[in-house]
Amino acid sequence: MSDLRKDPIVGRWVIIATDRAKRPQDFARLETLKTTGFCPFCRGSEANTPHEILAYREPHTSANGPGWRVRVVPNKFPALQVEGALNKRGDGIYDLMNGVGAHEVIIECPHHESSMSRLTVDNVREVLWVYRDRLVDLKRDPRLVHGLIFKNVGALAGASLEHSHSQLIVTPVVPISVWEEMTGSLEFYNYRGRCIYCDMIQQELATGSRIVLDTPNFVVFCPFASRFPFETWVLPKQHSSHYENIPRQGIEEMGTVLKTVLSKLELALDDPPYNYIIHTAPFDTKEIPHYHWHLEIIPRLTRIAGFEWGSGFYINPVLPEQAGAFLREVEVDVGTGGTY
Amino acid sequence: MSDLRKDPIVGRWVIIATDRAKRPQDFARLETLKTTGFCPFCRGSEANTPHEILAYREPHTSANGPGWRVRVVPNKFPALQVEGALNKRGDGIYDLMNGVGAHEVIIECPHHESSMSRLTVDNVREVLWVYRDRLVDLKRDPRLVHGLIFKNVGALAGASLEHSHSQLIVTPVVPISVWEEMTGSLEFYNYRGRCIYCDMIQQELATGSRIVLDTPNFVVFCPFASRFPFETWVLPKQHSSHYENIPRQGIEEMGTVLKTVLSKLELALDDPPYNYIIHTAPFDTKEIPHYHWHLEIIPRLTRIAGFEWGSGFYINPVLPEQAGAFLREVEVDVGTGGTY
Numbered sequence: 102m103s104d105l106r107k108d109p110i111v112g113r114w115v116i117i118a119t120d121r122a123k124r125p126q127d128f129a130r131l132e133t134l135k136t137t138g139f140c141p142f143c144r145g146s147e148a149n150t151p152h153e154i155l156a157y158r159e160p161h162t163s164a165n166g167p168g169w170r171v172r173v174v175p176n177k178f179p180a181l182q183v184e185g186a187l188n189k190r191g192d193g194i195y196d197l198m199n200g201v202g203a204h205e206v207i208i209e210c211p212h213h214e215s216s217m218s219r220l221t222v223d224n225v226r227e228v229l230w231v232y233r234d235r236l237v238d239l240k241r242d243p244r245l246v247h248g249l250i251f252k253n254v255g256a257l258a259g260a261s262l263e264h265s266h267s268q269l270i271v272t273p274v275v276p277i278s279v280w281e282e283m284t285g286s287l288e289f290y291n292y293r294g295r296c297i298y299c300d301m302i303q304q305e306l307a308t309g310s311r312i313v314l315d316t317p318n319f320v321v322f323c324p325f326a327s328r329f330p331f332e333t334w335v336l337p338k339q340h341s342s343h344y345e346n347i348p349r350q351g352i353e354e355m356g357t358v359l360k361t362v363l364s365k366l367e368l369a370l371d372d373p374p375y376n377y378i379i380h381t382a383p384f385d386t387k388e389i390p391h392y393h394w395h396l397e398i399i400p401r402l403t404r405i406a407g408f409e410w411g412s413g414f415y416i417n418p419v420l421p422e423q424a425g426a427f428l429r430e431v432e433v434d435v436g437t438g439g440t441y
Numbered sequence: 442m443s444d445l446r447k448d449p450i451v452g453r454w455v456i457i458a459t460d461r462a463k464r465p466q467d468f469a470r471l472e473t474l475k476t477t478g479f480c481p482f483c484r485g486s487e488a489n490t491p492h493e494i495l496a497y498r499e500p501h502t503s504a505n506g507p508g509w510r511v512r513v514v515p516n517k518f519p520a521l522q523v524e525g526a527l528n529k530r531g532d533g534i535y536d537l538m539n540g541v542g543a544h545e546v547i548i549e550c551p552h553h554e555s556s557m558s559r560l561t562v563d564n565v566r567e568v569l570w571v572y573r574d575r576l577v578d579l580k581r582d583p584r585l586v587h588g589l590i591f592k593n594v595g596a597l598a599g600a601s602l603e604h605s606h607s608q609l610i611v612t613p614v615v616p617i618s619v620w621e622e623m624t625g626s627l628e629f630y631n632y633r634g635r636c637i638y639c640d641m642i643q644q645e646l647a648t649g650s651r652i653v654l655d656t657p658n659f660v661v662f663c664p665f666a667s668r669f670p671f672e673t674w675v676l677p678k679q680h681s682s683h684y685e686n687i688p689r690q691g692i693e694e695m696g697t698v699l700k701t702v703l704s705k706l707e708l709a710l711d712d713p714p715y716n717y718i719i720h721t722a723p724f725d726t727k728e729i730p731h732y733h734w735h736l737e738i739i740p741r742l743t744r745i746a747g748f749e750w751g752s753g754f755y756i757n758p759v760l761p762e763q764a765g766a767f768l769r770e771v772e773v774d775v776g777t778g779g780t781y
Binding site for chain 2: 106107108109110111112113114115116117118119180192193194195249251252253256257258259260268270272276277278279281282285286289297298300301304308324325326327328376377378379380397399404405406407408410411412413414415416417418419420421423
């Protein structure tokens with residue numbers, strides 16, 4: 102089992118997952134993306150993944166066989182595992198606990214497709230709905246406090262398989278970046294009495310220059326202090342702190358929005374490697390007034406070097422207003438569901 | 442001139458440096474490392490860099506000509522510039538200021554050498570001393586509050602030129618990561634009355650399992666909560682918060698230590714891409730009891746993916762104790778100055 106260890110200075114947790122490695126030498130080089138040959142995520146290869154946790158299937162088909170549209174399985178090389186006790190303990194000035202949690206893979210389609218933007222809108226909607234289903238299920242476990250849904254596309258963004266998929270890592274501690282967002286937004290709320298994200302949405306819509314997409318219930322923009330060129334955020338206009346509370350009709354619209362934005366980014370930037378991450382409040386609160394869930398998309402066009410690691414400062418060579426205008430003007434057709 | 446923009450939620454600053462770019466399309470792909478042909482950092486190419494700020498030279502040689510051993514020049518594509526006023530201002534809920542600061546390149550040797558570990562110990566010492574000289578000079582500017590010295594080696598670590606060099610970025614605000622270290626260590630000091638880094642050194646020396654090198658005045662270890670495989674920290678045993686206060690004899694010993702550690706990492710990991718960063722207190726305080734300067738070396742063996750971006754959580758597949766033992770046992774000979 103892996104360890105969770107805490108940096109005693111800044112309070113950042115780290116997963117030491119040695120089950121993923123054999124010898125130090127094995128880490129001397131970065132993994133590359135497997136793009137040819139056998140794909141364990143394709144329809145018909147179900148026996149090559151761990152047993153499925155959940156799948157949306159055609160009637161009269163069986164678990165771990167074909168007939169699914171979206172399928173969730175445990176990660177074959179999990180960073181965290183559901184079994185066991187946390188056993189929180191100290192070691193002199195250090196703190197650690199067992200690597201209890203969940204690490205799941207969401208296989209987004211049964212056919213071999215590398216880009217989520219080429220899935221049908223209905224398929225994207227089912228992926229968004231399965232995210233919700235997994236969070237609702239996992240938050241019942243009292244040992245677990247936060248669920249992070251993310252997607253890695255392309256080797257430079259950390260993907261090791263090409264077939265369109267995303268991941269869910271559920272942790273027994275609140276990740277430091279989530280904690281910082283919760284604390285920062287609470288501070289604003291205490292001072293102003295409003296959600297900082299709601300204020301940001303208002304200002305972005307009024308300014309207009311960074312807006313990529315404006316639909317009845319969602320807004321997409323390149324944030325004012327973008328860390329990365331073409332960094333793009335998707336926010337629901339209606340205040341809500343927890344992604345898993347999204348209503349069915351929100352998913353309907355968000356499916357179209359997400360497919361549209363990913364299509365725009367791929368067309369504008371020639372299929373860049375990217376990550377997206379759903380930022381959502383920890384499990385241990387009900388709806389809260391100061392935090393606002395959202396999805397952040399990060400194209401991986403620049404390298405992270407010593408300056409960024411040492412300072413938390415980022416150097417972005419593209420004006421967010423220029424990125425916003427560029428993406429706003431890219432025309433795409435996402436098929437069923439309209440393009441907004 | 443570039444903008445400094447603040448993320449209103451977590452307080453992170455970003456440099457929007459559009460002078461470095463022409464069109465959005467120019468950022469569609471990562472830069473690669475230039476390893477062949479003309480090198481602007483070599484002896485004889487002095488006219489191809491901006492005018493030198495400082496150089497350690499042989500007697501009777503002139504600025505911007507040959508005869509130097511270590512040379513400091515402004516970055517040709519600076520993220521920040523010394524000229525101009527900060528002009529701090531608001532834009533609705535956002536805060537920004539002009540990109541005032543310094544961005545310098547330290548060219549570490551006149552001959553074409555890609556690895557600092559192959560420089561002589563005396564050469565490494567002069568590099569460490571020039572870091573100190575530049576910090577001492579720049580901290581006299583009241584607009585500037587922090588100096589970050591860092592090194593990028595290899596394309597995967599963000600280097601764009603092969604010739605051994607490091608960089609210095611001086612900012613008019615305290616970078617968020619520095620702020621977090623200052624705050625975290627102050628909290629420990631307020632509670633325990635001791636420097637957390639001094640405590641850590643004591644525990645590491647007592648435990649021994651993560652120690653890479655132990656010399657009279659320095660200790661090198663793989664930290665308990667290492668984010669990256671083979672992450673390695675170099676700390677002075679004597680408490681000191683500001684790197685620029687290092688005495689001449691500290692530099693003497695640190696030169697040998699740094700050359701030894703980099704040689705070990707390169708031998709153990711087959712010349713990995715890496716970054717190192719000097720973590721030091723902001724300019725606006727004198728020596729403080731709670732912070733302890735140090736140098737962090739990060740081999741870039743794993744990719745940063747969506748999980749890390751979204752959570753600030755890191756997954757490290759190598760036990761720090763295993764990395765420490767591995768590096769401790771690698772034997773290297775660093776020539777003049779002894780190997781400790």
